[in-house]
Amino acid sequence: MSVNTIENARLFKPTICNIDGEQKKGKVLAVATWVDRQQVCFLVEGLSMGEWVPVSALVDSETVIQPQVKQNEQKIHKKAQQEAQQEAEQDVNYLVKWITDVQQAVTNKATKDIETTLYFVTESQKFISQNIEAGGQAVGEAGQEALQFISLAFKGTEKAIADLVQPIIILWNGIWVERIVEGLIKVDAEKAKKNVNKIKEDHPDRSPALIAQILINEKAIWSTATGLLNLVPGVGLLLDFGTTTPLLIQMVYEIAYAYGEDIKNPEKSSEILAILGLTLTADTLPKLGLAFLLKNTPTASWAVSPFVNAMAFLAVGYAACEYYEAKKAMPSAASFAAEYQTLEVKVQAYIKELISEKSQIQKVIDKALSVKEQLPAT
Template sequence: MSDKLPKKIEITNKPSLIDTFAQVGQATFKQTQNLFEQGTQITGKVINSLSDNWLIRRVSGFLNLNWLIGASDNVDLEKVAASVNKLKQKYPQESPSQIAHRIMMDKATKSGGVGLASSILPGVAAALLAVDLAATMKLQTEMLYEIGAAYGMDLKDPARKGELLTIFGIGLGGNRLLKAAGLAFLRNVPFAGAAIAASSNATMTYSLGYAACRFYEAKLDDAVPINSPETLANLQAESEKYLETAITQQSIMDKILVHMILASHPEKTWEQILPDLQAANLSPTSLEAIKQNIKSPQPLDQLLNQLNRDFAVPLLAQCRRISQLDKQSTPVEQEIISAIAKKFNIS
C-alpha cells in the first residue's frame, strides 16, 4: 500500500493513519450539494427529504438520525467560528486540511479524557476503558462543523446539517466494519450512561474527521462530474480502507490500556480483567487480540512501536484519566504515561 497522501489532504506533525492510504483521485460528491443545499429546517421533514439518498439510507441503519440532527442543532456556531479563526490566525501558512488535522487531534484528546457520567458498567476495567458516548459524539459533531469552517463553509447554511449526515455515512463505512470497530451498537443511542470503548471512539473521531476533509475537498472542486459513479465508489472505498487500518490501531491501543489497568490494579491478572473488558464495548478484534496475548502479553515498547501518533493522543489522555481516578499514581502508571509522551513528543 502506498504511503502517499491524497493530493489535497495534508496534515501536520508526524504522519497519521491517512498516510497509509492509496492516492485518491480528484473524487467529489457533488450529488449531495443538490440534495442538501435547499434550506431544509431541523424537523422530521429533514429526514424525509433526504431519505432518497443512498448514504442517508445507510447511515439510518446504524445511527439515530433524529438524535444526530438534534445534536447538530445544539452546536454553538459562533464559538465554532471563533475557535477556527483563532487557529487560522495562529497558523496562517497552513492549509485547510492541516487546520482540520489540528481540530481532529484536539477533539481526540478531549474525548479521550471524558469518563462515564454514571457507573452502569460492571468491573473496574470496563469503567476505566469506556467513555461517555453522548459527550464524545457531541464533540465529534462540533468537530465536523469546525472542519467545515476550516474549509470556508458558511456554518449557518442549513446545508451543513445535511452534510453532517452524509459525512457520517461516508466516514463510518458498512455494517461489517462497524461491527469490527465495536460500533455496531450505535443504532440504540442515546440512552442514559451509554458507553463506547475509548479506542472505538478514537476510530470514530478520526474516521469522521478524515471523511469530512475528503468531502469538503470534493465540494470545493467543480471539475468532476456530479453524478460520477467513480466519485461515489472512491469516497466509500477510502473510508473503508481507513477503517480497516484504524481497527488494527484500536487493538494496539486497547492492549496498551490493559497494561495501564494492570499498573493501576497490580492485584489483578490478565485473566481476571477479561470479563470486565467484554462489558466495555471493546471491538471483537481487540478482544480476540487480548485473549491471544493473555498468557504472554506484548511488551509496552513493542506495542508503542506499532502505534500511530493519531491514536497515541487519545491513548495518552485516557491513561492520564485512569491514573487520576484514585487521586494517586503508581510508579508503573507514570512509566507508561512517560513512555507514550516521550515516544510521540506529546506534552
C-alpha cells in the same frame, strides 16, 4: 455486453455477491453506470435495504460486465485504498507528534501553549457536561420528528447524494438518529468559527487540510480525556459515546469552515449527514466497535472504550476532509456523486489501517490523560 444487457441479466434475479470477503446471496436492485465504472445496489437475503457495491463484486461478473469498466474500477479502488492506508499512517504519526508537543509545552510551562490546550480541553468538558445534564434526550417523539428533519435537510440537495445516503440512515437505530439530529439542531456555528479562527491565528500558513487535522486531533483526544465515566473492573476506562456525539458533529462543522464552507447555510445539515453516512455504515460500525448504533441491535449501554471513541473521531474527521477535498476538486454535482462511491472505499481502507494502529493510538490517549492531570483546574 451493453448496460441494458447487464440490467436484464441481473436485475431482481437471485445471485451472489462478495461483500467483505464473504459470498452472500441476494439480488440486484439497480445498476448505476459512469464513464469508467459501474455500481450495483445489492440486497442481501434477509435485509430490508440494499447497499451499493462495485459491479465486479458480483460472482461470475466477468460474463456480464464490460471488461474495460471492471479493469478501470479495480485500478481506481486499489489506488484509493493505498492512498487511504498511507493517509491513516500519516495521521496517526501526526497525532503522536501533536500530543508529544503538547506534553512538552505543558511540562516546560509554555504559557501560550497551556492556554490553548486548556481552552480546547475546557470546551470539550462543556460539551460533555451539557450532554450528561441533558440525559441524552433527543428531539421529537419516537424519532418521527428526527426523520422529518432529515427529509427536509435533503430537500434541494443533489438527488444522487441523497439517494446514496438515505439507505444508510435508515439502517441506523432510532435513538442514534435522534441524537444526530439533536446535535445538528443545536450546533453552534459561531463557536465553530471561533475555534477555527483561533487555530488559524496560531498557524496562519497552514492549509485547510492541516487546520482540519489539528481540529481532528483536539476533538479526538480531548473528547476522550474529558468524557471518561468510570473504571469498570476487568474492562478499564469507559465513556459514553452518546455524550460525545454532539462534539463529533461540531467537529465536522469546524472542518467545513476550515475549507471555506458557509456553515450557516441551512443545507449544510445534509452534507454533515452525508459525511456521517459515508463513515458510519452497516459495514464500518461493527469494525469501529459501534455496532449497537444499527437498527435492531441492543442500545442499553453506549459505554465504549477510549480507543473506540478516538477512532470514531479520526474516521469521521478523515471522511469530512476527503469529502470537502473532493467537492473542491469536482464542483459538478454529477461528477461528485460518482466520487462519493470512491470515498466509501477510501474510508473503509482508512478504518482498517486505524485498527492496525491501535497500540499507537492508545499510547496517545494515555499521554493525553497525563497531560490533562498537569493542567490547572477548570
